[in-house]
Amino acid sequence: MLWVSAEAVASHATAAELDGLTGRIDDRMHVTAPVSRRARGRADGVVVHYAHRLPESRHPTANPPRTRIEDTVLDLVDVAARPRDVESFVTMAVQKRLTTSTRLAAALMRRKKIRWRAMVESMLVDVADGAQSPLELQHLRAVERAHRLPKGCRQSRRAGNRVIWIDVDYERYHTRVELDGRVGHEGDGRFRDRRRDNAGTVAGAWTLRYGHTEVFGEPCRVAQEQARVLCDRGWTGRPRRCGATCTIR
Structure with a gap:
């Protein structure tokens, strides 16, 4: 990740696999870097994302460096193609006790733009009601x-x-x-x-x-x-x- 930026962290499917949220769902490595640190060049099998608020979404102690689980879930939601995938990512994170609906809702509020926002907001109410899949x-x-x-x-x-x-x-x-x-x-x-x-x-x-x-x-x-x-x-x-x-x- 250092060739992208010293502040870069694993994110999306890569961070999800590291945290045990999912198994291997993408053979590529996903990395997120600050928008101010644009990568020079490309590397096969590496997908680089950019974020304005990376210091907030970066996990403070995880090694290798990666995004917090709540931000990892929302990153996966943002790139999900189907509503069923959105449901799976959100409910799986709560079912595995990696996070809570309250923490996911707080992370969602910090994001200005995200795909499937209305659906996730509705889901989090239901997940808080006990639905876990x-x-x-x-x-x-x-x-x-x-x-x-x-x-x-x-x-x-x-x-x-x-x-x-x-x-x-x-x-x-x-x-x-x-x-x-x-x-x-x-x-x-x-x-x-x-x-x-x-x-x-x-x-x-x-x-x-x-x-x-x-x-x-x-x-x-x-x-x-x-x-x-x-x-x-x-x-x-x-x-x-x-x-x-x-x-x-």
Whole structure:
């Protein structure tokens, strides 16, 4: 990085890999330098970015030098081509406990220009509400809110002989929703899921389980199914249709 500038730091996909946010998503090295230190020449496999506020976004102690995790996330957001990628970067950072929605919001406020700003601002409200993956965000928006179902408690923590996490807990109605993306639900995760679901059933809680196919592909059917279970468990409200093509009756 020294041939770019003595103040240059790893950023974007390179910093994300160094911090464990992502695996290898780009074979090129990404470096950010101050706008006042334009690099002379080019190097194969190196992408140079420039920033006005690099002293603020530079991590004070990380070695090799790189951007702070919040700025790394927002850098990836700024160059993301798809909304789904934006969701993944933001929720992954919080899910892995590398940062918080509050710190991401503060970093976002310091930026004058960034792509997908409105989407990220909306997402951070939902992430602060407990949604920790694109699948959980989709359930919150397209199933629960869109059909006016009761508000669930997301990522609730139950402690007994062992700590368990519940994706969406409608505790008042003794109903839980588990959202199975691949991460955390393979290998040993499958056995933890079984123990948690069985323990919930013993305690009187019913568990509904959905994956990407149902939540992204059939949110209205999922909402109708949830509404029926919630009504059976004491909910006195009624779901609403989310649009003209909604299948809820």
